[in-house]
Amino acid sequence: MNNLFQIAAHFVDSKTIEDIQPLGNGLINDTYKILVNGIPKYVLQRINNTVFTDVDMLQSNIETVTNHIRQKYELLGFQDLDRRVLHFLPADTGKTFIVEEGKYWRVMDFIADSYTYDVVTPEYAFYAGKSFGDFESLLTDLKTPIGEIIPNFHNIEFRLKQMEDAIAEDRVGQMREVEVQKFVEQIRAAADRMCLGERLYREGKLPKRICHCDTKVNNMLFDVEGNVLCIIDLDTVMPSFVFSDYGDFLRSAANTGAEDDPDLGNIHFNMEIFEAFTEGYLEGTKSFLLPIEKDNLPYAATLFPYMQAVRFLTDYINGNTYYKIRYAHHNLVRTRAQWRLFEETEKSLAGIRL
């Protein structure tokens, strides 16, 4: 713990720091809150530099995006800018991160009286859709290029190739498990229809836009009255299909179970959340969304549980090197849950047109 204090001291006056405590439940970075006078004042985060290998690009992307949004909100006359957009503190090095013993750290302001949820009501889903749509809309005129921080992040053809590589290597012998083989077969059988987005892109029909790319429900802050305050977790902001933001939100929000629910009976696709979120998203994106993007949103809702099942299974086959796990079979349990969600989503959305 002592070490965390020393790290935080590169960003804030160490005499004011009372305590540093864990915060949130992300699967990639380690996050803490820094307490000053009994209340959380800053967020300290260790950036996982195995996942985000170019931290300079990472922070530069985030600063570009937050500055752009801040300027636009200012023009719109928003009063509470520091509650509406993330703000990163410069370290004593002048950059917004430091490196110590090969580990990367950053600090941002903690937004007081804000709440995150893992479950949303249809009303919140509407505002979430509107907010993620607005977020993309605000970034459509960004002039500074945003780097592809994790190349091919949401490219399903690439994710399937990673799965095939993991299978060929089978470095910890998981391919002996009959259940793993069954998932591999099911994933392969659906691969062709799930690669639709990449085909449309190659045909020049589908654009990439600056997207958030990690629109889990808990990456949005709400105020005490339930209004959306701020979009957080901006690490994966990069060029992608709008399918990323639309599909990944529904993957978490429309799932009636947990992402890693061991009880598959809990997992269904909530159509009310789907309808409310879609309405909000179409409202937020109406200034730029093309018919090809809109028509394929139901496909996007099925793509993300599918892709997440592929990613969790790949990590399981690789011996759990990417996602934090809480128990040995966690990535397999996650695969089961995401696969069930994929099936439920396809069933619920069969024949749905927007």
Ligand code: GN1
């Ligand atoms: C990771 O770190 P977190 O929990 O916000 C992952 C997402 C996955 C998600 C699954 C950089 O996000 O892509 O959808 O876990 N982020 C990265 O819960 O891989």
Ligand code: MG
């Ligand atoms: Mg997160």
